[in-house]
Amino acid sequence: MVLIVADADSAVECIQDGATVLIGGFGTAGQPRELIDAVRRSAVRNLTVVSNNAGSGDTGLAALLAAGQVRKIVCSFPRQADSWVFDDLYRRGEIELELVPQGNLAERMRAAGAGIGAFFSPTGVGTLLAKGKELRRIDGRDYVLEYPIRGDIALVKAFRGDKVGNLVYRKTARNFGPVMATAANTTIVQVSEIVEAGMIDPETVVTPGIYVDRLVEVTPEANGADR
Amino acid sequence: MVAADIPVGAYVNLGIGLPTLVADHLDPSRRVILHTENGMLGMGPAAQGDDIDYDLVNAGKVPVTETPGASYFHHADSFAIMRGGHLDVCILGALQVSAAGDLANWHTGEPDAIPAVGGAMDLAIGAKGVYVMMNLFDKGGRSKMVGECTYPLTGLRCVNRVYTEYAVFIFDAEGVHVRETFGMSIDDLRDRTGLDLDPVPDSYAGR
Numbered sequence: 001m002v003l004i005v006a007d008a009d010s011a012v013e014c015i016q017d018g019a020t021v022l023i024g025g026f027g028t029a030g031q032p033r034e035l036i037d038a039v040r041r042s043a044v045r046n047l048t049v050v051s052n053n054a055g056s057g058d059t060g061l062a063a064l065l066a067a068g069q070v071r072k073i074v075c076s077f078p079r080q081a082d083s084w085v086f087d088d089l090y091r092r093g094e095i096e097l098e099l100v101p102q103g104n105l106a107e108r109m110r111a112a113g114a115g116i117g118a119f120f121s122p123t124g125v126g127t128l129l130a131k132g133k134e135l136r137r138i139d140g141r142d143y144v145l146e147y148p149i150r151g152d153i154a155l156v157k158a159f160r161g162d163k164v165g166n167l168v169y170r171k172t173a174r175n176f177g178p179v180m181a182t183a184a185n186t187t188i189v190q191v192s193e194i195v196e197a198g199m200i201d202p203e204t205v206v207t208p209g210i211y212v213d214r215l216v217e218v219t220p221e222a223n224g225a226d227r
Numbered sequence: 228m229v230a231a232d233i234p235v236g237a238y239v240n241l242g243i244g245l246p247t248l249v250a251d252h253l254d255p256s257r258r259v260i261l262h263t264e265n266g267m268l269g270m271g272p273a274a275q276g277d278d279i280d281y282d283l284v285n286a287g288k289v290p291v292t293e294t295p296g297a298s299y300f301h302h303a304d305s306f307a308i309m310r311g312g313h314l315d316v317c318i319l320g321a322l323q324v325s326a327a328g329d330l331a332n333w334h335t336g337e338p339d340a341i342p343a344v345g346g347a348m349d350l351a352i353g354a355k356g357v358y359v360m361m362n363l364f365d366k367g368g369r370s371k372m373v374g375e376c377t378y379p380l381t382g383l384r385c386v387n388r389v390y391t392e393y394a395v396f397i398f399d400a401e402g403v404h405v406r407e408t409f410g411m412s413i414d415d416l417r418d419r420t421g422l423d424l425d426p427v428p429d430s431y432a433g434r
Contacts, residue, residue, distance in 0.1 A: 026265040026266075026284070026288070026302075027284065027288040028281060028288075029265070029281060029282055029283075029284050029288070030282070052302075076343070076344055076345050076346070077343040077344065077345040078341060078342075078343055079341040079342070079343035080288075080343075083341075086341075087341055090341060091339065091341075097342075099342050099343070099344055100344075101344050101345075101346070101347075101348040101349055102264065102302070102306065102344070102345050102346040102349060103306030103309060103310055103346060103348075103349035103353075104349075106301075106302040106303040106305075106306050107303055107306065109303070110303040121310070122310065122352045122353075123310060123348045123349045123352055123353075124348050125352070125382075125383065126380055126382070126383040127348060127379065127380045127381065127382070128334075128379050128380075129344065129348065169299070170282045171267075171280065171282040171283040171293075171299060172263070172265045172266050172267050172282060172283055172284055172299065173282040174266055174299055174300070174301055175265050175266050175301065175302050176301070176302045177301065178301040178303075179301055179302055179303045206301075
């Protein structure tokens with residue numbers, strides 16, 4: 001059952017040192033900025049973060065990295081024009097990087113959420129990123145064995161949630177949110193608005209409430225699209 | 228020219244960089260539907276002024292617009308669209324393409340380079356037709372069409388066509404052929420690329 005919490009700081013107080021944290025977003029679209037800032041304030045350390053990118057500018061995920069709270073990042077595209085925080089930590093050897101092709105990253109979390117033990121993917125066959133992994137030829141095509149990525153925690157931004165935790169998202173800010181919400185032991189979601197149960201058309205629910213453990217409303221400005 | 232080669236009604240993914248330019252040359256009457264890896268079909272042109280919405284961006288994180296009939300979906304579904312062979316064409320940039328159709332476009336392999344792969348490997352093996360757009364020669368004048376890629380690979384034998392400023396190359400089981408040239412003869416191309424190039428055979432039935 002979803003717990004509705006008063007603010008982002010209370011929402012993240014269950015996160016412990018050493019946790020694996022799935023963080024939604026594609027760049028800043030869908031990045032749960034308020035929750036990330038609360039994690040930074042909580043001062044938990046030694047985190048493994050799974051996210052498509054490795055932060056941009058000096059805010060959000062980049063600020064969490066800069067605070068030295070992240071030991072390892074699992075992502076597909078760390079390098080960006082403004083990823084100087086990550087770039088610097090990586091070049092100094094102060095953060096570990098596991099680079100995963102974007103589709104395998106999404107599917108590995110989908111597998112975790114769906115109870116799949118592992119899967120064979122055609123992506124990455126014959127490349128550096130499949131090195132040391134088991135290969136299998138199936139119907140004449142080569143595949144590489146990929147294992148699930150499960151989080152202790154998922155931090156997700158959605159647009160609107162209801163009091164039983166059903167979620168809808170907004171445009172391309174949806175990205176990894178619905179997948180990560182299924183793949184963690186505890187899924188924490190920030191939304192612009194929490195409405196009564198029944199106010200979201202059941203036909204349009206994207207993430208059913210069963211996947212949501214903690215829900216926090218932040219101001220639409222804080223939850224809105226930012227750069 | 229690349230835009231004109233895309234089949235009518237095709238579902239197409241445009242990679243970051245040079246391929247993004249194709250969007251500006253698509254004739255609306257051809258009804259091409261653009262896919263973006265971050266969860267959208269029916270992507271429209273770049274957003275201007277009041278239409279800019281940072282919840283609506285393309286793979287390069289640039290604000291874009293939606294066209295009538297657009298749809299949104301999450302990342303696992305978006306990559307199922309790629310990997311599942313549902314896209315007709317993807318258009319990618321490249322560092323090198325080999326005579327066998329191997330693609331290298333994600334990493335220079337230099338010691339201080341920060342590797343980033345994004346969706347390149349999924350696209351390279353997923354779309355029915357993989358088209359590369361690139362300059363034929365790098366800044367040092369070396370051919371980017373090569374016998375064997377020296378940069379780390381993105382995908383094996385995955386490229387169907389390469390569009391360059393001097394020639395269009397197509398690939399089949401036999402290897403690479405020249406479909407047309409622009410201001411360079413096939414002999415010149417053989418000389419500059421070091422590849423054993425021939426015109427497209429009559430038997431060609433590739434994509």
